[in-house]
Amino acid sequence: MEVTYLTGGKQLTVDPALLVIACDPRTLGPVMSFTPQERWLLGSLRNFTFYTTCLRVRPRREQDRTVILAPDLVEPQTGLVQGYRNETAKQWGLPAANGAATNVVTTYQMVGIGGASDPAGLAAQRTRFLDDPPWWWPFEPGVHEIVQVDEDQNGALRPAVNPLLTPYFNQFPATALADGAPWAWLDIQGENDTVYVHASTCFESVLHCWSYLNMLLAAKPALLEGDKSKPIVVIGAGVSGLLVAQRFLGAGFTDVRLLERTNRYAGKTHSLQVPDQNATTIAELGTCYLSSAYDDMVQALAEFTAGNCRVPVAHGPGRGIVARVPPDMREEVMTFGDYGLMVACRRLGLTWPCTDAGRDAAYAALVVAVGIYLALRTEIFRSLDGVMPPSRPTRDPYRIFSTTFQQFLDAHDMGVLTGYLVYAYQVQGYGDLDKIPAYYGLVWITPDMAWPFGSTSGVTAWAKGWEDVWDQMVEKCGMNIQLDTQVLGIRR
Incomplete structure (x- = not known):
């Protein structure tokens, strides 16, 4: 060779x-x-395209969310701004973010297979969003600055990439x-x-x-x-x-x-170190979250995380989902938990807001659905981890290649999990539940991620960013x- x-x-x-x-x-x-x-x-x-931008913005009202994502904007994958993460709130807490004159945020845009992913067009969509934002954007319209900082990779100082345009999720x-x-x-x-x-x-x-x-x-x-x-x-x-x-x-x-071929290593990892709050805030443009599924990997790579630590990101009510809420179907920003519960109730034919009895019935159905998911995934993949099975599932009895993830869930009485999986899968950029083959959903949604309750439903980030690893x-x-x-x- x-x-x-x-x-x-x-x-x-x-x-x-x-x-x-x-x-x-x-x-x-x-x-x-x-x-x-x-x-x-x-x-x-085939692949999607991801476009992220780190901005400095000014709050216009008190915030109660660190992350807000709009599934209805994610679904068409046309490059619309589909949500944001408040990096200041992630690093220092919502009270600090609310008390600051400016906040550092990262916006997300996604383009589907074959869509228009030129940076000029995506930048224009971002500008239109920022000049005339939807009601759930808690920052002043038209007032923003694209953050420009340097990054240091082993003594080599160079301008950090921002915005980041990158191919995403080859499939x-x-x-x-x-x-x-x-x-x-x-x-x-x-x-x-x-x-x-x-x-x-x-x-x-x-x-x-x-x-x-x-x-x-x-x-x-x-x-x-x-x-x-x-x-x-x-x-x-x-x-x-x-x-x-x-x-x-x-x-x-x-x-x-x-x-x-480029002038930096680390690929899609871009951990911007942004001056903020009289200190440094880490803004992740690419590689970002960890879940409990990462625990074994983190332990195996422990020698490379000295002085770094995992910190919670928008656990519980800090994660907001923009949704149309019964009975009048007006848009609200719901917590991750409430959104998942609402979708479960609607799939069970229960009213929303739900009664105590309705909530108990929905939770019982969710527990049953998780049990079904765990059993099926273990049977198909022959493991509980997130890697693909070492050999192709034979005869595809559950049609995981030819049906969508949503069809797979519905066919096996797991449709009540849809709301939680919209957050855990769809809004993370891995495709619409109604379009992506069930195989990919099963790869990403390990059993602990399918469980919608408790600490395993949350995500963490590295305090010093992935680039430090x-x-x-x-x-x-x-x-x-x-x-x-x-x-x-x-x-x-």
């Missing part, structure tokens, strides 16, 4: 023992020849899922001395990249064997690239090279990352 690349004004060629593709493989089309199987997989992939359509596309990736791992670990092989989140890597190395342990002095070339120094490099370095390989990993592992590097050719 030969990999030729240009870095620091020098053209180099290396013969690696293993090539690890940790970037979107589709971007390598001009320089790399793919097998027919690889071409089929790459040609089948296969139902036909490719039914043909076994995710497992075809797994089958070809290691062929032609090539491994694929980009999020397109699994799901999207940090957790899934980490879990997939564990599954891959457990299934093919020979990848970590052989001559430890021979080069390992990793193309892409995003999250999956850093995670795989850490594993190879930990296994004793001495020449692991990460080739990154990757900074520590790069430094402590002594990673060799070559930025601003152009791959010129790959011959396998």
Whole structure:
């Protein structure tokens, strides 16, 4: 094998023992020849587009929510501003945010498959929103500033990206899922001395990249064997690239090279350090939340979180959902819990606001639905974790590839969970419950996430941001990352 690349004004060629593709493989089309199987997989992939902006705004009334999301604006995925997170409130609490002259917030916009995702158009939609915002936007109309700060990656100071426009959630359509596309990736791992670990092989989140890597190395342990002095070339120094490099370095390989085409590592992780409240507020434009499903991963990566800690983000009433509420169907901002309960009551034919008896009946139905979900997911995936099953579910008796997540829920008496899953799945950017194949819903919604009550229904964030985790990993592992590097050719 030969990999030729240009870095620091020098053209180099290396013969690696293993090539690890940790970037979107589709971007390598001009320089790399793919097998027919690889071409089929790459040609089948589709993705959404995410656009986030960190703003400084002025409160115009007292706030009682840290996060507000509008599911009706998420569903069409046309780039409308679908909600925001108040970073000042996340970091310092709502009382501090309400007492401040300005707040730091992050707005979210999402574009669906094939939609218009040019940055100028999305910026224009954001400006229209800010100049004439909906009633639930608690900040002064037309008064905003796009935050500009520098980021420091191991001593290299450069302007931080803001806004962030990024491909999001690579996915296969139902036909490719039914043909076994995710497992075809797994089958070809290691062929032609090539491994694929980009999020397109699994799901999207940090957790899934980490879990997939564990599954891959457990299934093919020979990848970590052989001559430890021979080069390992990793193309892409995003999250999956850093995670795989850490594993190879930990296994004793001495020449692991990460080739990154941009001027920074960490991929979709952008933890802006914004002056705020006479201190620093972390605004996450990309990688952001953790749930209880991340606990094992956090423990495994504990050496890279020194001085960092997980902090609650909008637990309980701090999470707001914009919804039309009976009986007059006016829009209100509801708590996450009330929204989920209202949807459950309506699906059960109960009135809203519900009576005590109605609430008890809805909670009982929710507990039953969670039990059904846990049993079905365990049967289909043969595990309770968030990684895809190591082999394709045979015969697809529950039609998880050909039906939508909503159809799957309804077909198995779990429709009462819809309201909670709109928050846990749909508004996180992973697709409309009515459109996304059930397979993807099952991957993301682990049993503890399906439980709508108690601490597991909340999310956390890193006090110092996700970027601090990757900074520590790069430094402590002594990673060799070559930025601003152009791959010129790959011959396998």
